[in-house]
Amino acid sequence: MTKDVIALTPKMPDTWTVMAGLGAAGPDAELTAAADDAVIQLCGTGGRPLVSVEAPVLVQVPGEAQRLLGDQVPAPDVPFWWTEARATTSAPEAEHLAGSVCGRLTLLLGGATWPPEAATTDVVPPTTDLTALPAPGRPTVDVLTDSAAVVLHDRPVLALTTWLSDVLRTTTQSALSLQIVTPPHVRLSAPARTTLARNPNRWIIQDPTDGYYDGLTGTVLRWQDGTFAPARTADGQAAMAEAFTTITPTDERQLIVAFRTEQPADEQLVLGRSLEAAWRRLTGAPPTGWGTAEPVNLPWSTRQLTDLAR
Incomplete structure (x- = not known):
């Protein structure tokens, strides 16, 4: 399991600033790199990562x-830098350590930390013996069985982050289903919803009354044979969670538009023009941004989108 702490800073965390943040673990901390050096890990006993800084x-x-x-x-004005620190809950001090890493970044560079109460600048030396944990190598998940990888998530919005994309890629390559468990208040971004709607992946809501149910279909789920699977009634039908069928009136409305275009793949093809035309028609302005993961970080550009596809 992981706990996330995020630093939002108006200035880029350079090498020296990042080292100052990593100094939260004390002078004897062990550092390793992962994901082609895109992630720095603060390790505890036996080289097991306590905090991963993306x-x-x-x-x-x-x-x-x-x-x-x-x-x-209170995020800085754009552009700003988004730095995530993920702490394992296998060690009690790890979340405090992640908060200190991000707190030091915002102290030096300005900005804000999420969640706000996590920010600190304390020195948090690793003390927990983690040698009994499996050796690192896969993205961190909470439960790993022969058929499923289960991730517990408690951010306000479940987004398709780079980390989650990495977990999804690994589980797909390992022929596992990705099952993400959230409290009822968590919402899905559109990319995350599209991903979790694909079989055999699931978004699972943990409800205090109904237990576990599928967040997209409402089917009541039970932990069976190493995976969350539909709970059947006496006649073999899938049961529906009452929390899913109960509708609370609201003034909010959403418009979902889905369309598909087919165009010849020639040298003059520019992707995104149809989307931009529809967006302008509906909103009066072009899309604000695009990206390969969330947070969406790039200003809208049909040229850059086309270059990526080529």
């Missing part, structure tokens, strides 16, 4: 921090 991402799209983290974070 490469900073430059966010140039207004409103991304509020969309994914809520209005409680």
Whole structure:
């Protein structure tokens, strides 16, 4: 299991600033790199990672921090840098350590930390013996069986981050289903919803009354043979969670538009023009950004989108 702490800074965390953040573990901390050196890991006993610090991402799209983290974070004006620290809950001190890494970054560079109460600048030496844990090598998940990888998630919005994309890629290569368990208040971004709607992946809501149910279909689920599977009634039918069928009136409305275009793949092809035309028609303005993961960090550009596809 992991706990996430995020530093949102107006300046890029350079090498010396990152080292100052990693100094939260004390002078004797062991460091390793992962994901082609895109992730720095603060390790405890036996080389097991306590905190994984991802490469900073430059966010140039207004409103991304509020969309994914809520209005409680006073994010800097765009562009700003988004740096994530993931702490394992296998060690009690790891979350405090992740908060200190991010707290030091914001102390030196300005900005804000999410969640706000996590920020600190304490020195948190690793003390927990982690030698009994499996050796690192796969993205961190909470439960790993022969058929499923289960991740517990408690951010306001479940987004298709680089880390989650890495978990998804690994589980797909290992022929496992990715099952993400969240509290009822968590919402899905559109990319995450599309990903989890594909069989055999699941979004699972843990409800205090109904237990576990599928967040997209409402089917009641039970842990069976190493995976979450539908709970059957006496006549063999899938049961529906009452929390899923109970509708609370709201003034909010959403418009979902889905369309598909087919065009000849020639040298003059520019991707994204149809999307931009529809977007302008509906909103009066072009899309604000695009990216290969969330947070969406790049200003909208049909040229860059086309270059990526080529």
